[in-house]
Amino acid sequence: MLTQKGREPFIRMKMFLEDDNAVHKLVASQYKIAPEKLMRTGGYGIPPPSTSKPHHIKLPPDLPKTSLESPLPPVGIPSSLGLTLPPHPHAYDARMPLLDPLRKVFPFQAGLPSIRVPGPVAPSVYEMAALTQDLDTQVITTKIKEALLANNIGQKLFGEAVLGLSQGSVSELLSKPKPWHMLSIKGREPFIRMQLWLNDPHNVEKLQTLKNERREANKRRRGLDPSAEVSSDSHDVFQAPSPGGSSKKARVLFSEEQKEALRLAFALDPYPNLAAIEFLSQELQLSTRTITNWFHNHRMRLKQHPGSPDGGISSPPRDLPNPSQTPFDPLHFRIMLSQRLMELRKEKGLPPTLPGLGAGLPTSLHPGFFSPMPPFSMANLSISPSDRYASGGLDLSMKNEHDGDDSNASFIDDDSNISGGMSPNGNRSDGDDFGDDQDRNDSTSPVARPSSRRKPAAPQWVNPSWAVGNGEKEREVIINGVCVMQTDDYRQNSEQETVLIEPTSVEEARRSLLESVPTPEREERTCTSDNEVSTCPVSIKEDPINKEEDGDFPASSSSSSSPSKSENIEVNGGSEYQTEIVEEQPKIKSETDDA
DNA sequence: TTAAAGTCAATAAA
DNA sequence: TTTATTGACTTTAA
DSSP, X not given: OOXXXXXXXXXXXXXXXXXXXXXXXXXXXXXXXXXXXXXXXXXXXXXXXXXXXXXXXXXXXXXXXXXXXXOOOOOOOOGGGOOOOOOOTTSSOTTOOXXXXXXXXXXXXXXXXXXXXXXSOOOOHHHHHHHOOOOOHHHHHXXXXXXXXXXXXXXXXXXXXXXXXXXXXXXXXXXXOOOGGGOOHHHHHHHHHXXXXXXXXXXXHHHHHHHHHHHHHHHHXXXXXXXXXXXXXXXXXXXXXXXXOOOOOOOOOOOHHHHHHHHHHHXXXXXXXXXXXXXXXXXXXXXXXXHHHHHHHHHHHHHHOTTOOSSSTTSOOTTOOOGGGOOOOHHHHHHHHHHHHHHHHHHTTOOOOOTTSSSOOOTTSOTTXXXXXXXXXXXXXXXXXXXXXXXXXXXXXXXXXXXXXXXXXXXXXXXXXXXXXXXXXXXXXXXXXXXXXXXXHOTTOTTOOOOOOOOOOOOOOSSHHHHHOOOOOOEEEEETTEEEEEOOOHHHHSOOOEEEXXXXXXXXXHHHHHXXXXXXXXXXXXXXXXXXXXXXXXXXXXXHHXXXXXXXXXXXXXXXXXXXXXXXXXXXXXXXXEEEOOOSOOOOOHHHHHO
């Protein structure tokens, strides 16, 4: 009945059905994950047994029931297993948590003979993280916190045993959970583990047992060696071994002045170029590495918690210009900082003496910091002051509308896109050194170099369709008790709010500064920028995260609306879970898959 | 090469 | 003692 061409689709379907990994490849392709990555653990890297059954992802019947009965320290996969799992950053490693739910599936235990798991086996946590479309991280962490509190379980124990993370990481996760859509797959893993732990009816029991075991072990240790450290921290058998030894540089403790200076520099330019970093390094008597680390960390933390009142850019000195408008300018920086430090002194009840000109020079700052002529001489830049300020100063040109299209970008992202200032035609001027005109005016400047500042990467969307908002309605399926859901693209619902920053304080502050530093270029700059300030209020897009943290967090729907399409997947022992089959056209990269 | 993301672990704060 | 903060670091991706 069918022509050769008409048969083709059916042949393809047959091939699809016969391919044990077809569904997996499809899913991987949907998430733009290399299939070999998605197939990294959980047996997908293992050659499938000679079963011609259609694709099944098997979960252990007792996946939530973690295997406490073999409380061995986390181990890697012994080579004796003879498995050739593809190398992967998230492959089972030494940091696999003690109570990993998948230990039942992969009973890899040091020194034990390998146990070949028959047939295709459970998806790894990584895979579940990749396949889970929505989880309410806030709800999960709240539940976890309640459980830990109610049962007197510490973050340390929980982190090491359940999540495979250190106490600090657990604290961060529990107190400031990032919304699911902001997390990369790896970042989602702990939440999957938390959910699995919550699903486990014996979860607390197991941790209590573990706790007692630790206590006993400590007691024994103390008995054997009374001088030994009592804390479980030092001889923690469960502690993940530090990879590659502990050659970590000791932490630098910043002084208040240094912190303030860094915050100010960040506010002026969140993406300082090498010259700016070196300048800061000299000024603050810190290594350039430390400066870059600080900027990296600060960008990250601000992005994660833009509303936090931790004194970051979220609460910069009131008299700061919009960070997006001012490329780093040493002189500007110094003036602003001296003003800020004086303010701080005032707040602390200290005499607001201009430090450096008398008493009170911050010891953590460069001795020449407040000298009338900055050690970082503008002459070195080989540009005239007026050139520097002509466009290198406050550029209040309005943001390109296209920049605002990326509603997922954080406040910093948006700002950073134009933080080097915008050229009049709307293009970003990439002269990165201390002012946009430097490079233009002096290509031989020692600090002139091609821009390395790039647009910060968007969050690693696990499902690319979310990034554009396909408006699919809420659907939910459950994998092993983990809520697997796709909600509406709530970004569409959360309108981008615009906050108008009144320029008054900046203007006033600058005026007061200018009075104390009356230079021709300052006057010129003031004239320009003030005019613009008065007519062009700066707009800052509010980060959607803020809204979420303020309670607009997308609630996880526990209502069981049936998925539009789903595939029942057999679980070891007969129970089933469902995984969603994507409606949209997945792009299959067969070459890649085959590889 | 750079920056994002995630994490560790030292230290501070509660 | 536990939890929160944060500088340093590693891995990954662009």
